Amino acid sequence: MGERSRLAEGLRIYRLIAGMWIRSLLTYRTSFVLTAFGNLLVTGLDFVAILLMFAQVDELGGWTLPEVAFLYGLAATAFGVADLVLGSMDVLGARIRDGSFDILLVRPGPVLAQVAADHFALRRLGRIIQGVLVLGWGLLTVDVDWSVPKALLLPVTLISGAAIFSALFVAGAAFQFVAQDAAEAQNAFTYGGNTLLQFPPTVFGRDLVRGATFVLPLAFVNWLPASYVLDRPLPLGLPDQVAFAPPLVSVACCAAAGLAWRAGLRSYRSTGS
Amino acid sequence: MTEGGFIEVDRVEKVFDVRRKTGFLRRERRQVRAVDSVSFTVARGEMVGYIGPNGAGKSTTVKMLTGILVPSGGRLRVAGIDPSRERTRLAHRIGVVFGQRTTLWWDLPLIDSYRLMHRMYRIPDARYRENLDRLVELLDLGALLDVPVRQLSLGQRMRGDIAAALLHDPEVLYLDEPTIGLDVISKAKVRGFLRELNAERGTTVLLTTHDLQDIEQLCSRVMVIDHGRIMYDGPLAGLHEVGESERTLVVDLERELPPIDAAPARVVRVEGPRQWLAFPAAESAAALVARVAAEYPLVDLSVREPDIEAVIAKMYADQAERVVS
Numbered sequence: 001m002g003e004r005s006r007l008a009e010g011l012r013i014y015r016l017i018a019g020m021w022i023r024s025l026l027t028y029r030t031s032f033v034l035t036a037f038g039n040l041l042v043t044g045l046d047f048v049a050i051l052l053m054f055a056q057v058d059e060l061g062g063w064t065l066p067e068v069a070f071l072y073g074l075a076a077t078a079f080g081v082a083d084l085v086l087g088s089m090d091v092l093g094a095r096i097r098d099g100s101f102d103i104l105l106v107r108p109g110p111v112l113a114q115v116a117a118d119h120f121a122l123r124r125l126g127r128i129i130q131g132v133l134v135l136g137w138g139l140l141t142v143d144v145d146w147s148v149p150k151a152l153l154l155p156v157t158l159i160s161g162a163a164i165f166s167a168l169f170v171a172g173a174a175f176q177f178v179a180q181d182a183a184e185a186q187n188a189f190t191y192g193g194n195t196l197l198q199f200p201p202t203v204f205g206r207d208l209v210r211g212a213t214f215v216l217p218l219a220f221v222n223w224l225p226a227s228y229v230l231d232r233p234l235p236l237g238l239p240d241q242v243a244f245a246p247p248l249v250s251v252a253c254c255a256a257a258g259l260a261w262r263a264g265l266r267s268y269r270s271t272g273s
Numbered sequence: 274m275t276e277g278g279f280i281e282v283d284r285v286e287k288v289f290d291v292r293r294k295t296g297f298l299r300r301e302r303r304q305v306r307a308v309d310s311v312s313f314t315v316a317r318g319e320m321v322g323y324i325g326p327n328g329a330g331k332s333t334t335v336k337m338l339t340g341i342l343v344p345s346g347g348r349l350r351v352a353g354i355d356p357s358r359e360r361t362r363l364a365h366r367i368g369v370v371f372g373q374r375t376t377l378w379w380d381l382p383l384i385d386s387y388r389l390m391h392r393m394y395r396i397p398d399a400r401y402r403e404n405l406d407r408l409v410e411l412l413d414l415g416a417l418l419d420v421p422v423r424q425l426s427l428g429q430r431m432r433g434d435i436a437a438a439l440l441h442d443p444e445v446l447y448l449d450e451p452t453i454g455l456d457v458i459s460k461a462k463v464r465g466f467l468r469e470l471n472a473e474r475g476t477t478v479l480l481t482t483h484d485l486q487d488i489e490q491l492c493s494r495v496m497v498i499d500h501g502r503i504m505y506d507g508p509l510a511g512l513h514e515v516g517e518s519e520r521t522l523v524v525d526l527e528r529e530l531p532p533i534d535a536a537p538a539r540v541v542r543v544e545g546p547r548q549w550l551a552f553p554a555a556e557s558a559a560a561l562v563a564r565v566a567a568e569y570p571l572v573d574l575s576v577r578e579p580d581i582e583a584v585i586a587k588m589y590a591d592q593a594e595r596v597v598s
C-alpha cells in the first residue's frame with residue numbers, strides 16, 4: 001500500500017472509531033451534557049486568569065493584553081486541534097497494561113489511527129472554540145502593521161502549531177510502550193507546553209526559552225511567528241527569517257514522532273494472558 | 274500456496290525479557306522462554322486443539338500466529354503471510370476470539386459492533402447481510418442484537434464475540450479459551466456451532482482450552498505443549514499410549530472381601546463389596562476378568578476406559594518431574 005492510500009485508510013478508520021465513541025458517550029446523555037458544559041467553563045476560566053493578572057499590571061514581560069491574547073489564541077487553537085484529534089492517546093498505557101491493545105492489532109487498519117481515535121471525546125471541541133474566540137479578540141484589538149507575509153504567516157502558523165503538538169502527543173504515546181505509566185509525563189509536556197506558550201517568552205529565563213526552541217521546538221508554535229507579526233525582536237536574538245520556519249519544524253517533528261511510534265510498536269510485548 | 278500447510282510453524286521461539294525489582298533501583302533481568310522451538314503445520318480445514326497447563330505457552334503461540342507478537346526466532350507463515358510483517362493484510366483472512374477479552378463495544382447495542390466490522394473490513398453489503406443472518410441463526414443471537422453489550426451475560430457475550438470474528442469470512446479462526454466460564458448449555462452451543470462452521474465452510478480452527486471435552490467433541494488432532502515445547506501432536510486417542518494410561522475394572526462381589534490379588538492389576542479403591550482394579554490399557558481385559566471370576570464370587574463388573582483428563586494430568590506431572598530433576 002502506498003503512503004497515500006495508507007493515510008486515506010487511516011483517516012477512514014479514525015472516522016469509524018471516533019463515530020463509535022461519540023455514539024457510546026451519547027448513551028449517557030446527561031453526563032455528556034454536564035461534562036461538555038463543565039469543560040467549556042474550565043477552559044473559559046483559563047483566559048480569565050490572564051485577564052485578572054492584567055487588572056494588576058499593564059504589561060506582562062513588556063507585552064500588552066491584546067498582544068498576549070494574540071499569543072494565547074495561537075497556542076490555544078493549535079493545541080485545541082491536536083487535543084481534539086489525539087488528546088486521548090494517553091489511554092494507550094492503560095490498554096497496554098490490561099492487554100486490550102492486542103485487540104487493536106488483529107484488526108485491519110493502521111494501529112496509530114485506531115489508537116488516536118480511541119476514547120475520542122467531542123467535549124474537547126470546547127478548547128478550540130475558546131482558542132479561536134481569544135485569537136479573534138486579540139486580532140481585533142492588537143496594533144499590527146499588516147503586510148502580505150504577515151497575513152500568510154498566520155494560517156501557516158496555526159497548521160504548523162497543530163502539527164507540532166500532534167507530534168508531541170504521538171511521541172508521548174510511543175513512550176508509553178516503554179513505560180506504561182507515562183501518561184502523566186506525557187501530559188506534563190503537552191498540557192504544560194501549552195500553558196508555557198500562553199505567556200510571552202520575555203517572562204521566562206533564557207535557558208527555558210532556549211530549551212523550548214532547540215530541544216522541544218514549542219517556540220515555533222507561536223513565540224517566534226507572533227514576535228515577527230508584532231514587530232518585536234525574536235527571542236534569543238534570532239533573525240527574522242526564523243519566524244517562517246514553523247512548517248519545516250513541524251514536518252521534522254512529525255517524522256521523528258512517526259519513527260518513535262514505529263519503534264515503540266515494534267517493542268510491544270503484550271501481557272501474559 | 275505451498276504443499277506444506279495453511280499454517281506453518283518452524284522452530285519458532287519467543288523469549289521474554291523479564292525485569293524484576295529486587296530492591297530500590299536494583300533490578301534483576303531474567304529470560305523467560307515462553308515458546309521453545311515449536312514446529313507444526315496445520316492443513317486447510319483442520320480443527321486442532323492446543324492444550325497444556327497454565328503458562329505453557331499457548332496464548333503466546335496464538336499471539337505470534339496473529340501478528341500481535343514478533344517471534345524471537347524461527348519461521349512462521351499463515352496463508353503464506355508472515356504475520357508480524359504483514360499484520361494488516363493478514364487481518365482480513367483470520368478471525369480471533371480471546372475468551373478473556375472482547376472486541377464488542379461495551380455501551381452500544383450488539384448490532385453496532387457488527388456494523389463497525391462491516392465497514393472496517395469493507396465486507397460487501399450482500400455478503401455481510403448473508404453472514405450476519407446465518408451467524409445470528411446458528412448462534413442464537415436474534416434477541417440480543419439490540420441489547421447493549423454491557424447487559425449481556427458471559428455466554429451471550431462470547432457468542433457475540435465469535436460472530437464478530439467471523440463476519441468477514443476468515444479462512445482460519447483462532448480461539449483462545451472460548452469456553453472459559455461458560456455453563457454446560459452455552460458450551461454445547463459454542464461447540465455445536467464450531468463443528469458446523471468447520472464442516473460447512475471448511476474454516477480452519479485452532480483452539481486452546483482447559484476443557485478437554487472441547488477437544489474430545491471437536492478436534493481430531495490435539496497438540497500438547499508444556500514449558501514452551503510440544504510434547505505430543507496427534508489424534509486424541511493416541512494420547513493413551515503415550516501417557517502409559519490405565520483402564521479400570523470395577524467388580525461387585527457377593528460380600529466384603531480383602532483386596533483382590535491379580536497382578537499386574539492392582540486394587541486402587543475398595544468400597545464395601547465393590548473394588549476398583551487398575552491395569553495397563555494395553556493388556557487384555559478378558560484375561561483379567563476370567564481370572565477374577567474364577568477365584569472370587571462375582572455379582573457384576575464393568576470396564577472403564579482411561580479418563581483423558583487423568584492421562585493428561587499424568588503427562589503434565591511427568592514433565593514437571595523431569596524439569597525439576
Ligand SMILES: Nc1ncnc2c1ncn2[C@@H]1O[C@H](COP(=O)(O)OP(=O)(O)OP(=O)(O)O)[C@@H](O)[C@H]1O
Nearest residue numbers: 269270271272289307326327328329330331332333
Ligand atoms: N508479555 C509477557 N511478558 C513476560 N512474560 C510473559 C508475557 N506473556 C507471557 N509470558 C510468560 O510466558 C509463559 C507462557 O505464557 P502464556 O500466556 O503463553 O501461557 P498459556 O499457555 O496461555 O497459559 P494459560 O493456560 O494460563 O493461559 C508464562 O511463563 C508467562 O509468564
Ligand SMILES: [Mg+2]
Nearest residue numbers: 273331332333
Ligand atoms: Mg493463555
